[in-house]
Amino acid sequence: MLTALVSAKSDGVTTSATAMALASSRPVLLAELDLSGGTLRHGLLRHAPSGEGRVLDGRIGLHRLPRADWARGESESLAPAVDENLWPLDGSDSRVVLPGLTSPAQAPSLAHTWPELINVMQLSDQQHGFDVLADCGRLVVDRGRLHAELNPVQVLQQADVVLLVVRTTEASVALAHPAVQVLRQELTAGDDAALGLLVIEDGTYPAQEVADALGVALRAVLPFEPREADYVTAGGHPPRGFIRSKLMRAARSYGDQVREHAHRRRLHIRMGAAQAMSPQVASVAQRVAAQRGAGVRSHG
Structure with missing residues (x-):
């Protein structure tokens, strides 16, 4: 499963993605793809030793991949370079992070690297059983479209699910309205199942009311x-009972539900593609549709 999280403002994308990663009972790859720069290396990851004597410095992270992509042969995968730039999220071997950019100026260099990086993330899911959570940060919109260099647009387009993170405040909901329109236009191609809301209860409106207002x-x-949110982003000593906190229980429960939804959507897409590739199936479907139409007319 590849799940991308975004927001219209700084509304808790990194906190939400990291909480879901820490709470998951499955192996997780958390990719920090916010092109304004990563923050985990200055917070939670400072207290997550690699166990190999390495130090998390500027020589590790997303910004190292374009050069590796340029240097690799045509038949070589980017996977080894990605693996070299992963960092443990906690003391386990099953939760890892691809730390983000150290400067927004590095964002344009990723333009030709996205397809291969997406392929590595998808293979991590499909062949190695990792859930992939992509922290895509705040959306940057230019004249009604996603800015091609300042958003990981291709990641959003290839994600099984895109979660727009919204707080239950009037300001957050108001800013989310145009973001919903942009995402629907550029990402889902009429398939509303790709887009969903992750609501943080930090205001006066009920979560379902926010979803109804946005139509998502x-x-x-x-x-x-x-x-708990401060620990997830800043690190340090976890609050007492952190693993059993409401935040972590909700992140675990809803993470499972998002995974199930992504799985169903992926199966639906595969079935549609299989039907489109099979003339026999398409022919049967057309005949059934024609018969149903004739039946409706005969009863009209």
Whole structure:
């Protein structure tokens, strides 16, 4: 499963993605793809030793991949370079992070690297059983379209699910309205199942009311817990009972639900593609549709 998280403003994308990664019972690859720059290396990851004597510095992260992509042969994969730039999210071997850019100026260099990086992320899911969570940060819109260099547009387009992170405040909901329109125009191609909401309960409106107002399916609801959220982003010593906190329980439960939705959507797409590739199936479908239409007319 490849799930991308974005927001119209700085509304808790990194906190939400990291909480879902920490709470997951499955192997997870968290990719910090916010092109304004990554923040985990300055927070939570400072307290996550690699166990190999390595130090998380500027020589590790997303910004190292364009050069590796340029240097690799045509028959070689980018996977080894990605693996070299992963960092443990916690003390386990099953949760890893691709730390983000160290400067927004590095974003344009990724233009030709996205297809191969997406392929590596998809293979991590399909062949190695990793859930992939992509922290895509704040959307940058230019004249009604996603800015091609300042958003990981291709990741959003290839994701099984795109979660727009919204807080239950009037300001957050107001800013989310145009973001929904842009995402629907550029990402889903009429398939609303790709787009969903992750709502953070940090305001006066009920989560379902926010979803109804935006016209987007509610996929996840996370409680606003300042202590736990601060640890997820800044690191340090976890609050007492962190693993059993409301935030982590919700992140685990809704993460499972998002995964199930992504699985169903992927199967639906595959079935549609298989039908489109088979003239026999397409012919049968056309005949059935014609018969149904004739039946409706005869009863009219």
